[in-house]
Every structure is written in structure tokens, then in C-alpha cells.
Amino acid sequence: MLPLSKNLTPEKEATLKIHEYQAKELFKKYGIPVPKEKVCHNLDEVQKAAQEIGIPCVIKAQVMVGGRGKAGGIKIAKSQEQVKEFGQAILGMEIKGLEVKKVLVSEAVAIGSEAYLGIIVDRTQKQVVVMACKEGGVEIEEIARQRPEAINKVYADPVLGLLPHRARKVGLFLYSEPKVAFECASIAEKLYKLFIELDASLVEINPLVLDKSGKLVALDAKINFDDNGLYRHPDIEAMRDRSSEDENELLARERDLSYVRLNGNIGCVVNGAGLAMATMDLVKYYGAEPANFLDIGGSSSPQKVMNALEILLKDKNVKVIFFNIFGGITRCDDVANGILAAKEKLNIQQPIVARLTGTNEDKAMGILKEAGLIFASSMEQGAKKAIEVLKGV
Amino acid sequence: MSILVNKNTRVVVQGITGRDGSFHTEQMLKYGTQVVAGVTPGKGGNTVHGVPVFNTVEEAVARTKANTSVTFVPAKFAVGAVYEAIDVGVELVVCITEGIPALEMVKIMGYLKNKNCRLIGPNCPGLISPGEAKVGILPGHIFKPGNIGVISRSGTLTYEIVDNITRAGLGQSTCIGIGGDSIIGTKFIDCLELFARDPQTQAVVLVGEIGGRDEQDTAEYIKKEFKKPVFGFIAGKTAPADKRMGHAGAIISGTSGTAAEKIKAFESAGIRVGETPAGVARLLKESL
Numbered sequence: 089m090l091p092l093s094k095n096l097t098p099e100k101e102a103t104l105k106i107h108e109y110q111a112k113e114l115f116k117k118y119g120i121p122v123p124k125e126k127v128c129h130n131l132d133e134v135q136k137a138a139q140e141i142g143i144p145c146v147i148k149a150q151v152m153v154g155g156r157g158k159a160g161g162i163k164i165a166k167s168q169e170q171v172k173e174f175g176q177a178i179l180g181m182e183i184k185g186l187e188v189k190k191v192l193v194s195e196a197v198a199i200g201s202e203a204y205l206g207i208i209v210d211r212t213q214k215q216v217v218v219m220a221c222k223e224g225g226v227e228i229e230e231i232a233r234q235r236p237e238a239i240n241k242v243y244a245d246p247v248l249g250l251l252p253h254r255a256r257k258v259g260l261f262l263y264s265e266p267k268v269a270f271e272c273a274s275i276a277e278k279l280y281k282l283f284i285e286l287d288a289s290l291v292e293i294n295p296l297v298l299d300k301s302g303k304l305v306a307l308d309a310k311i312n313f314d315d316n317g318l319y320r321h322p323d324i325e326a327m328r329d330r331s332s333e334d335e336n337e338l339l340a341r342e343r344d345l346s347y348v349r350l351n352g353n354i355g356c357v358v359n360g361a362g363l364a365m366a367t368m369d370l371v372k373y374y375g376a377e378p379a380n381f382l383d384i385g386g387s388s389s390p391q392k393v394m395n396a397l398e399i400l401l402k403d404k405n406v407k408v409i410f411f412n413i414f415g416g417i418t419r420c421d422d423v424a425n426g427i428l429a430a431k432e433k434l435n436i437q438q439p440i441v442a443r444l445t446g447t448n449e450d451k452a453m454g455i456l457k458e459a460g461l462i463f464a465s466s467m468e469q470g471a472k473k474a475i476e477v478l479k480g481v
Numbered sequence: 482m483s484i485l486v487n488k489n490t491r492v493v494v495q496g497i498t499g500r501d502g503s504f505h506t507e508q509m510l511k512y513g514t515q516v517v518a519g520v521t522p523g524k525g526g527n528t529v530h531g532v533p534v535f536n537t538v539e540e541a542v543a544r545t546k547a548n549t550s551v552t553f554v555p556a557k558f559a560v561g562a563v564y565e566a567i568d569v570g571v572e573l574v575v576c577i578t579e580g581i582p583a584l585e586m587v588k589i590m591g592y593l594k595n596k597n598c599r600l601i602g603p604n605c606p607g608l609i610s611p612g613e614a615k616v617g618i619l620p621g622h623i624f625k626p627g628n629i630g631v632i633s634r635s636g637t638l639t640y641e642i643v644d645n646i647t648r649a650g651l652g653q654s655t656c657i658g659i660g661g662d663s664i665i666g667t668k669f670i671d672c673l674e675l676f677a678r679d680p681q682t683q684a685v686v687l688v689g690e691i692g693g694r695d696e697q698d699t700a701e702y703i704k705k706e707f708k709k710p711v712f713g714f715i716a717g718k719t720a721p722a723d724k725r726m727g728h729a730g731a732i733i734s735g736t737s738g739t740a741a742e743k744i745k746a747f748e749s750a751g752i753r754v755g756e757t758p759a760g761v762a763r764l765l766k767e768s769l
Contacts, residue, residue, distance in 0.1 A: 103725065103732075209583050211663050211693045211730070214590040229737060246591025287582050316662075316729055317582035319557070346727040350719070361661060361727025362635025362690055365716035369740075370757055372719045381720070383727040386618075386636075414637045414644075416606075416620040446620060446640070467641065468759050 103289050103312040106327045107150045109192045111291075111309035118282045120275055120293075121305045125194035134175035135168075137193035143167060147174045150190040151183050152332050154227075159183045164196055186332055197305055202295035203262045204228055205276060207283045216244040216283065218276055220258050224295025225308075250280040263298070271304050272296070286324060287317025336399050343395045345384055352377025354474050355406035355438070357396055359384050359418040367412045370471040376478055379406045386417045393426025397434060409438050410474040412467050415446025424452035428459055439477045443470035483610035483655040484630070484675040484682070485573060485599075486549065490614045493518040493538060493547035493571070495554055495562045497529045501577075502553035505618050506530050509551075512621040514614040517545040538569045549573040551607060551616050556580035559603065563589055567598050575616050576602035576666070583729070586664035593666070600666025604729065606636040606658035617658065627652015629765065630676040632669050633688035634661050634695075634728070638716055638758065642688055645762035651769065654682040661728030663692070669699040673707050684710040684769060686761060687752070689743055691717035692731045696743040700750035710768065711752045714761045715740045 109127040116122055126137040127150065138145050149161030156162050161183050163174040181188050202224025210217040220240045221231055231238050240261040244250040252273070259273035260266075275296070283291050292310040299305055318325050330338060340347035346361065354371050358364035361383045368378035380403065384396045400406060413423050423444060430436060443464040444452045453463075462477065464470035492509065496502040497519025507530045509516050516532050518541035525536035535541040538550065550566040552559055552575065559578035566574045567589075581603045593600060601608060607617010612626035618636075623644045629651055633639040639658055646653065657672050659665055669687055676682045685707075689696040696715065703711055718740040720726050722733045733739050747754050753768070755761030 209587060209664065211695070212698060214664050215587060216584070233737070246587050284584060287584055289583065314583045314729075315725070316556070316580050317584065319580075320582075346725075348721065348724045348726060350721065358637075360635065360637030361731060362633070362638030362688070362716050363641055365690060365720055365726055365731070366638050366641070366714075366758055368720070369716060369718040373756060378719060381724075381726050414640050416637065416640055417618060418637075445644075446623075466759065468757060 103315060104318060104324065104328055105152050105312050107152060107190070107329060108148065108309055109150055109190065110327050111311040112306070114282060114286070114311060115306055115309050118278045120278050121303065122309065123195040123197050123305055123307065125192050128191050128193055129189065131172065131175045131179060134179070134191060134193055135171055138165065138171040141193055141195050143171065144196040145171070146194045146196050147171070147178055148192040148194060149178050149181065149183060149188040150192055151186040151188055152329065153184045153186060156183060161188065189331070197297055197307060198300040200298040200300050200302070202297055204292070204294050205258070205262070205272070205279065205296045206290065206292040206294065207279055207288070208290050210243070213243065215246060216280070218242045218244065218250065218258050218280065220262050222262060224297070226294070228292070228294070244280060249284070250277055252277070268298060268302065268304065275304060286311070287314045287321060288312065289314040336402050340399050343392070343399070345382065345392070345396055345399065347399055348381040349403060350378055350380050351405070352379045353405055353407040353478055355379045355400045355403065355409045356412065357382050357384060357393070357400065357409065358412045359386070359388060359414065363412065363414060367410070367467060367471070370467060371410070371474065374471050374475050376475045379403055388418045388422055388426070390422050390426035390429055393423050394430045394433065397430040397436065401434060401436065407438060408474045408478045409436070409440045410470055411440065411442040411444065412470055413444045413446070415444065415449060419448045420444040420446060420452035421448040421455060424455040427461070428455060431459060441470050441474040441477060443467055482679050482681045483613055484672070484679050485655060485657065486608055486610050486616050487613045490515060490549050490616065491545065491547045492516045492616055493520060493541045493545070493550045494532070495520045495538065495550055495552040495566065497521055497532065497534055497553070498524045498527070499553055503529050505553065506532060508621070509615055512615045514616065518547050538565045538571065542569050542571065547571065549575070549616060551575040551577065553577055560585045560589065563600065564592065567593060567596060570598070572598060574598060574600045575605070575607050576600065577605060577607060577617055578602070579604040581662070583662070583664050586662065590664065590666070601657065602660040602666060604662045605660035605665070606639065608655060608657040610655045611653050619656065619658065623647055624656065625652035627654065628681060628683040629653045630672070630679070630682040630685040631656035631688070632672045632685065633658050634690050634730070635688055635716065639688055641758045642686065642714060642761055645759045646686070646765060649762040649766045651762070651765055654679060661730055663730035668695055670702045673699070673702065677707060677709065682709065684712065684765065686765070687711060687713045689713065689715045690728070690731050691720050691726065691733050691740050692728070692738045694738065697746040700746035700752065703752065704750040712761055712764055713747045713752045713754045714758060715743045715747070715754065
């Protein structure tokens with residue numbers, strides 16, 4: 089065995105998320121046992137599914153947020169009437185701002201015991217790690233933080249994969265009954281296969297249930313995927329639920345920009361992710377709130393700057409725009425031309441504070457001389473000016 | 482002295498005939514870097530800015546004694562390019578490419594074990610020893626030879642901080658962009674071990690960001706065994722949880738990987754953390 093990293097904290101990487109029902113379809117493909125269940129879009133389908141699957145059954149809201157149960161999004165229906173009542177209540181309800189459009193009608197499993205089984209990439213060890221915990225339905229990050237010893241970690245070899253004896257070690261940690269332990273080992277191997285073949289960044293069975301008849305079943309399923317691997321999995325990309333993502337963030341991705349919406353009034357346009365974060369932080373440091381994270385990337389053409397501004401301005405909270413460009417590969421004159429074009433075509437009313445330094449900054453100044461911008465010579469000064477302008481608006 | 486790259490570094494550029502490869506080859510040459518070879522399969526026999534192009538890294542190394550590779554190959558092919566450079570026995574492989582799947586990096590790191598080769602990146606701007614050589618895409622003019630070592634997970638933020646350091650009248654020994662991905666070849670600690678042994682380097686600046694716990698591990702290492710003064714900056718204090726902030730590795734999961742956590746770890750190790758990028762340079766200036 090490799091030395092275990094002492095302070096491993098599970099990471100949920102950058103990432104495409106899918107619904108429980110989609111994750112369970114993938115589980116089935118890989119031979120991981122799941123309850124009998126069916127995804128439904130309306131009450132009719134719910135009632136039919138309940139008849140097929142049998143009552144009692146569980147109705148589960150399909151939204152990509154934690155705490156569905158607490159929000160009333162998971163109910164056990166013990167009669168026809170309750171199927172109707174809960175189906176009606178859950179379909180269309182809102183959980184943490186997301187509308188429930190689909191529910192999963194699932195066989196009610198007689199729970200014997202619950203455990204946790206998950207796989208992530210350990211950033212510190214630079215290896216894939218299988219994590220198991222005898223407590224199911226828990227927030228594994230919290231356990232990792234408070235009682236790391238409650239989590240058993242087994243590493244997969246980067247070349248050989250999850251060796252059979254290591255998979256058995258996972259099973260034997262969770263279950264003392266050998267038959268169940270080895271069944272669990274087999275599930276761990278299948279889960280690992282899925283993780284590797286689909287470029288996942290996280291898979292979780294939480295809880296993994298040992299039912300009263302002695303069979304293991306994945307009661308819940310979660311799979312996140314590595315964005316960088318998606319180019320080779322168009323079928324996974326197709327599972328993306330666009331309705332649960334921010335429209336502007338999706339549009340930005342299509343245009344090869346990184347954008348994250350926040351709640352402030354100062355719209356930030358920056359080249360480079362680290363500098364973009366530092367710019368947001370600086371706005372906050374001087375007493376205002378950034379409206380967004382926006383990285384226009386390395387070789388930014390005028391068109392890309394236009395695209396970025398278009399997305400930025402869809403957020404009506406933006407009262408001032410702050411350009412912070414450190415030209416290296418990015419040429420300041422390209423950015424300047426983009427600003428000019430956007431000002432004209434998008435009819436930008438908001439004041440623009442511009443700090444453009446580095447490659448071709450003199451040219452940029454020439455281009456923007458008459459554009460009515462407020463110039464700053466450093467990012468500190470830029471942030472301060474943007475805030476002054478905001479207070480005056 | 483400096484670390485990792487210097488006047489004697491002989492660079493082979495993988496993907497030299499591409500737009501970025503060609504542009505940055507010219508920039509590296511202008512800076513004075515010894516770019517001795519380029520590789521693009523199928524383009525052997527050509528030259529780019531006077532640099533001979535070969536079909537394989539093996540041939541490039543055999544003919545030119547290149548000892549360092551820099552990769553400008555698109556993500557789909559970059560993994561193969563990195564293996565090729567490792568296989569031939571290049572000492573240092575610098576992978577600029579963004580977008581390599583994390584699981585490919587896991588395999589590469591497995592393959593690198595017990596090999597006498599160091600990988601920097603991926604998703605990084607490369608590294609520079611001012612006045613000696615730059616390998617990558619950093620804008621040479623903002624750097625100045627001196628005694629400060631810089632290690633950063635970022636690109637333009639590094640430039641911002643270095644620019645401030647240079648303007649404060651301080652120079653740098655070597656600046657390394659280690660990359661913004663979750664799995665990277667060379668981490669803060671690896672670089673610190675080298676800076677510890679480099680007599681030119683008198684202080685080090687660490688530029689970290691949200692995501693992972695590399696900064697926390699680094700703080701523990703510094704507490705235990707790194708003797709030179711260390712300064713720091715952490716980006717992402719205002720970043721929301723569970724959102725990727727551009728870099729694949731820059732994501733706060735739940736309550737872990739936050740800027741606050743990292744700043745606390747830095748400070749507990751005696752690292753002086755700048756509130757702003759310019760603040761880092763001010764701290765340096767005050768105490769050196």
C-alpha cells in the first residue's frame with residue numbers, strides 16, 4: 089500500500105453534474121445494483137410507475153442540489169392516495185431555487201444498514217482513491233474534516249488500476265460477512281471502471297444499502313465529470329441539464345469564456361483566471377461587491393471582448409464596468425478595439441474604468457482616447473476609481 | 482545561480498509549427514533562450530525562426546542535445562507529446578497546454594515515477610530565470626534578475642505581482658508557473674526544495690488560489706524545514722463555493738479549499754500574506 093495522505097479532503101472537481109436518475113442509468117450499464125425505479129415527468133407517469141413498481145414506493149425530486157429530503161423532496165408513499173398527494177406536491181415544487189421537473193419513483197428498499205462508497209482523484213497523492221465509510225447518507229467532507237479515521241482509503245494504481253485485493257479490502261472494511269464484503273468489492277471494481285472510462289471526477293453511492301434480504305443496492309447515486317475529459321464523451325455532454333445551469337454561464341462556455349455570476353454591481357473583465365479572482369477580491373477589499381468572475385482568456389480578439397461584454401451586460405445589476413488587462417499574449421490594442429466596437433453595437437451606458445497594461449498599451453490608449461473611458465494606471469487605482477464612479481451613479 | 486532553467490538550458494519546442502508554438506519560439510529566442518530544436522511530426526526538415534524542425538523528439542535530442550522540452554501541442558495530443566519527451570530522457574518537460582483530463586495526468590504521474598524527469602504544468606505559463614532563459618509564454622520585459630523566487634498557480638496574476646516586485650526595485654532568481662490544474666507535475670513544495678538549495682534566492686513568493694490543499698501542505702513544510710523568508714498571496718477570497726473559477730483546479734468544495742483557510746495556514750507558518758498584489762511587493766520591500 090501507498091502511504092495515505094494524512095489530511096486528505098475529498099475534492100469535488102470542476103465539473104459537469106448529472107441527475108440521480110441519469111447516474112443510476114450509468115450504474116446499471118456497469119452492473120451496479122440499483123432499486124427498481126422509473127423517471128417520471130407528470131402525475132400520470134408517477135401513478136403508473138407506482139403501480140408497476142409496487143406500493144409502498146419512494147418519490148424523489150430530481151434536482152441537482154443537496155438536502156432534497158429536508159426540503160420535502162423525498163417522500164415514501166404508502167398508498168395510492170399518497171402517491172398522488174406526494175407526486176403532485178413534489179412535481180413543480182422549488183428546492184433551493186430550482187424547479188422540480190422530474191421525479192424518480194423508486195422501489196421502497198427495506199434498509200438493513202447504510203454505508204458510503206465513493207471515488208475521487210486525490211490531488212495530493214495524484215492518484216485515484218476509493219473511500220469507504222460505515223456511516224451512510226453522511227456528508228463525507230464533514231466526516232473527513234471531523235473524524236478522518238472513520239474513512240477508509242484505498243488507492244488505485246495509475247497503471248494497473250484497482251487491484252482485486254485492494255477492492256476486497258474496501259469490502260472487508262465495510263462488511264464482516266465475507267459474502268457481502270466480496271459483493272461490495274465487486275461493486276467497488278465496477279464503480280472504478282465507470283470512473284475511469286467516463287472521465288468522472290467524483291462518483292458516490294451514498295448510501296450503499298444492505299437490505300433486509302442481505303443484498304447490496306445503491307440507493308442514491310452521484311456522478312460528476314471532469315470538464316477536461318468531456319471532449320471524448322459526447323454522450324455524457326448530452327446529459328447536461330441546461331435548465332439547472334445559469335444561462336449566461338452556458339453562453340460564456342460556448343464562446344470559450346469563463347464567467348461566474350455574483351451579486352455585486354461592478355462588472356469585471358479580466359484576462360487570466362488568477363488575475364480575475366484577484367480583481368474581484370480587490371473590488372471587495374476597497375468596499376464594493378464584484379458582479380462577476382470573467383476571464384477572457386489568453387489571445388483575446390476584439391470579437392471575444394465584444395462577446396464578453398454582451399454576457400456581462402445581461403446582468404442588470406452591473407452599474408460600472410472594470411477592465412483589468414495585463415497584456416502578455418493578450419494585446420491591449422485588441423481589447424481596446426473590442427471595447428470601441430462593443431460601445432457602439434451594444435449601446436453601453438455604464439461607465440467603463442480601464443486599466444490596460446503590457447503589450448501594445450500605447451496603441452490601446454490611442455484607440456480609446458476619445459471613447460470617454462476612465463483610465464487607471466494600476467489595478468488598485470482601477471478598483472478605487474470604479475468604486476468612486478459607482479458611488480456617484 | 483537560479484533553479485531549473487539557465488543559460489545552458491537547451492530547449493526543444495514540441496508543436497513548433499503551430500501558431501502559438503511559432504510565436505513563442507520567437508519570443509524565447511529574443512529573450513536569449515537557447516531554443517535548439519522544434520518537433521512537429523511530419524514537418525521534419527523545415528525551420529521556424531531559424532530553428533530546425535524534426536519529426537521526433539528522439540531525433541531532435543540526438544542532433545541538438547536538447548535537455549528541456551516545452552509543449553504547445555493541443556490538449557488532445559499533448560498527453561502523447563509529454564510521454565514522448567519523458568521517454569527520450571529529457572530532464573525537464575514544461576507543458577503549457579490547458580485542458581488535459583485529470584485522469585490522464587494521474588497516468589502520466591504514475592509513468593514519471595522512478596524516472597529522472599520533472600514535469601512542470603500542465604496549464605501553466607512556464608518558467609523564467611531572468612537574464613538567463615525563459616521557457617514558456619511569460620512576458621520577459623517585466624522580469625529583472627535578482628534574489629526573489631516566485632512560485633505561482635496562475636499566469637497573468639504572476640505577471641501582476643512580479644511587475645510590482647520589479648517596480649519596487651527587486652529582481653527575481655527564477656519564477657515558476659506551476660499550473661492551474663488539480664493534478665500538476667511540480668508543486669509548491671518541490672520548487673521550495675530547489676529554492677532552499679539555491680544561494681541566489683533569498684526570499685520566496687507563493688501565489689496560491691482557492692481549491693485543493695496544496696497551500697496548506699506547503700505551509701506545514703515551511704514551518705518544519707524551509708528557512709528563507711516567504712511571502713504569499715491567495716486569490717479567490719470572493720469566490721463562491723462549488724463554482725469553477727476558470728482554472729480546473731480553482732474550485733471551493735463545500736468549506737474546504739477556501740482562501741481564508743489557506744491564508745490562515747500561510748500565516749500560521751510565518752508567511753507574510755499580501756492583502757493585494759501590490760501589497761505583496763510592499764511587504765517584500767519593507768522586510769528585505
